[in-house]
Amino acid sequence: MNAKFGRGLIASLTLVTGLSAAATTAAADVTAITGAGATFPYPIYAKWAEAYKAKTGVSMNYQSIGSGGGIKQITAKTVDFGASDMPLKPEDLDKEGLMQFPAVMGGNVPVYNLQGINAGEIKFSGEVLADIYLGKIKKWNDPAVAALNKGINLPDENITVVHRSDGSGTTFIWVNYLSKVSPEWKTKVGEGTSVSWPAGVGGKGNEGVASYVQRIKGSIGYVEYAYALQNKMAYGQVKNKDGQFIKPDDTTFKAAAAHANWEKAPGFYEILTDEPGKDSWPITGATFILMHKVQNKPDNAQEVLKFFDWAYTNGGKMAADLDYVPMPDGVTKLVRNAWKTQMKDASGKAVWH
Secondary structure: OOOOOOOOHHHOOOOOOOOOOOHHHHHHOOOOOEEEEOOOOOOHHHHHHHHHHHHHHOOOEEEOOHHHHHHHHHHHHOOOOEEEEEOOOOOHHHHEEEEEEEEEEEEEEEEOOOOOOOOOOOEEOOOHHHHOOOOOOOOOOOHHHHHHHOOOOOOOOOEEEEOOOOOOOHHHHHHHHHHHHHHHHHHHHOOOOOOOHHHOEEEEEHHHHHHHHHOOOOOOEEEEHHHHHHHHOOEOOOEEEOEEEOOOOOHHHHHHHHOOOOHOOHHHOOEEEEEOOEEEEEEEEEEEEEEEEEOOOOOHHHHHHHHHHHHHHOOHHHHHHOOOOOOOHHHHHHHHHHHOOOHHHHOOOOOOO
């Protein structure tokens, strides 16, 4: 399993400037496409972008700014596509003239910084995670935590809660899960890409949360699994809906993802948290691409679709190597059909054939 991506990948996602006008007038001449949004999928988008540029010469330039920023930028038409881990509801898509489709699936994991305690050793329940983030559980040796972790010497140490400071789809997946398992969380805090946090400090992006947790002893945070692996962070087991304590990996993400019914999900609106099944990771989610149904730059839009078409066909192993779950063939067929029927140029001609 390889969760590393180096400077070359980041460079491939750096915004390209100085494109000639001719570069955006014909599909054959488009040399760069632009996107912005979720940090959750950044590691795999970086991998795909590097490989795709080597294959085609076309750069995929992606700003990892959080789902909230991605929604704002695609709504304002400042990028070719937006990216969000929070799917937009069908009525919101219609309001903004957008379509969405899932790119890849993965999992959020609780990460912690406790001396002498390794990855996968600490067990959490959804209720305990909610109470930690509500600020009700303040110490690592609190009886509620200790009851789940018999045999582990939990320190008499304050818990520092770390959360996202920006509008975030990773936050949406996390707080959507907490809302399902904790009535108090649902009532007092609720869900969304941004919430009013009862406790803790905020970091920008998955990168910011990971950095804070690494620096602050006794801290707990939540990041996409690839970030935990990349940064060699300790992550916890979580009790799932069937009462099993599960470790995160692509197998347990797949088990949760198997319960999705994409064919019946209007606008591909599907949430994968707290799914049933003894092997299901309870904080699983998909990440989505947002594009306008009517394209003023159809050649750019076609290049975006070519990129994701290539990623669906050729990017599965790269995704699995980073412990994401590639979209099943049946789902990618549904997505390609949606491209054909939903996305048009200004004259009403289909962008994807």
